[in-house]
Amino acid sequence: MRNVLITGGAGFIGSHVVRLFVKKYPNYHIINLDALTYAGNLYNLEDLESASNYTFVKGDICDEVLVHEIFQKYEIDSVINLAAESHVDRSISDPFSFVKTNVFGTLNLLETAKNYWKEDFSKKLFYHVSTDEVYGSLSSEGFFTEATSYNPKSPYSASKASSDHFVRAFANTYGLPIVISNCSNNYGPNQFPEKLIPLCIHNICENKPIPVYGNGQNVRDWLYVEDHASAIDTIFHRGKVNETYNVGGISERTNIEIVEKLIEITDTLLEREKGVSKSLITYVTDRAGHDFRYAIDTSKIERDLNWKPSMSFDKGIEQTVRWYLENQTWLEKITDGSYKDYYKTFASKK
Ligand code: NAD
Ligand code: TDX
Numbered sequence: 001m002r003n004v005l006i007t008g009g010a011g012f013i014g015s016h017v018v019r020l021f022v023k024k025y026p027n028y029h030i031i032n033l034d035a036l037t038y039a040g041n042l043y044n045l046e047d048l049e050s051a052s053n054y055t056f057v058k059g060d061i062c063d064e065v066l067v068h069e070i071f072q073k074y075e076i077d078s079v080i081n082l083a084a085e086s087h088v089d090r091s092i093s094d095p096f097s098f099v100k101t102n103v104f105g106t107l108n109l110l111e112t113a114k115n116y117w118k119e120d121f122s123k124k125l126f127y128h129v130s131t132d133e134v135y136g137s138l139s140s141e142g143f144f145t146e147a148t149s150y151n152p153k154s155p156y157s158a159s160k161a162s163s164d165h166f167v168r169a170f171a172n173t174y175g176l177p178i179v180i181s182n183c184s185n186n187y188g189p190n191q192f193p194e195k196l197i198p199l200c201i202h203n204i205c206e207n208k209p210i211p212v213y214g215n216g217q218n219v220r221d222w223l224y225v226e227d228h229a230s231a232i233d234t235i236f237h238r239g240k241v242n243e244t245y246n247v248g249g250i251s252e253r254t255n256i257e258i259v260e261k262l263i264e265i266t267d268t269l270l271e272r273e274k275g276v277s278k279s280l281i282t283y284v285t286d287r288a289g290h291d292f293r294y295a296i297d298t299s300k301i302e303r304d305l306n307w308k309p310s311m312s313f314d315k316g317i318e319q320t321v322r323w324y325l326e327n328q329t330w331l332e333k334i335t336d337g338s339y340k341d342y343y344k345t346f347a348s349k350k
Contacts, residue, residue, distance in 0.1 A: 008034055031070060032054070133294065187317070188319075210277075
């Protein structure tokens, strides 16, 4: 029996992690703390509404009183911290909100966990979910390893790097048992359509321009979201305390390759003339400070925990396009904000 606090569980990756834990571990009580910002919505977890080992709490990880109450009420013994502001473009226009949630919010969780657990740190764990972007940008050669120096280059990655440093500082200073994973770009169902892949699928369907930043040659390493959830499960249960694990998809693609692949799959599934949507590709002004390439060396997690991605990129991307085409109402509800009304109905049912 464990009482696991998962933060950000109504978001893209968090919802897949919550579902995996609720279904796979019926003896665990999963408490999902999420502020339901624009990026989080409970439609992602509709199927879990009646699960007896699952509790949703609407609230902010920065709220000291609330987080303390949750630790006491549910006797929390582990945290998986996924709550964050996660979109690089938003961090460029509003860096303060990133510092608030990603840095202050993480610090609040750390401080509460430390104070609540300080008499006995055994069988406790603070698991912080981070990103490969903390390592900065690669040229066309080389990979990020766990030993790569931090060199964040966007306000988003600077805030995630800062939160990682606080997590390690709490391990070093107070002996808090921690683990951190740094993951590459995720894709799959339930991703908010501000990110490259769902945005492209949406725009292809709607015959709208597909904005490609700069020359489209930037490279990302793509991981199917359920593979990330399985890596989190593995690290949570078998990762060594105080260690860091890099998680990646071993699937590097340039952005323009991604866009062309999405056009090919979507046009086929919509029974359009082959390649007709290529005319939607629109090169636009580059993202400020745009990192050129991210690529992960996954040898540590493969060697020490016997984990590697199970989904091939070609299969995962086709499955993802199919999901968006079959879930148009999900997209409409989250883009028109009606998920906020759904929360009110959900809250009154509980
Ligand atoms: P997301 O933006 O889809 O979801 C974030 C969730 O956190 C939302 O449900 C939101 O409501 C919630 N949230 C935001 N601020 C909050 C606050 N102050 N208090 C409580 N809840 C709050 O993000 P995601 O893509 O699912 O990413 C989840 C985590 O994984 C983040 O920490 C991110 O840095 C990390 N990560 C993401 C990727 C990726 O490709 N998406 C890759 C590596 C790491
Ligand atoms: O419209 C677009 N056009 C475009 O060319 C968008 C939204 C993006 N891009 C480019 C920028 C990036 O090179 O596509 C690439 C992917 O962009 P995003 O989907 O915004 O992801 P990225 O900036 O790489 O960051 C993501 O991966 C790491 C997540 O948003 C982070 O939360 C995660 O930590």
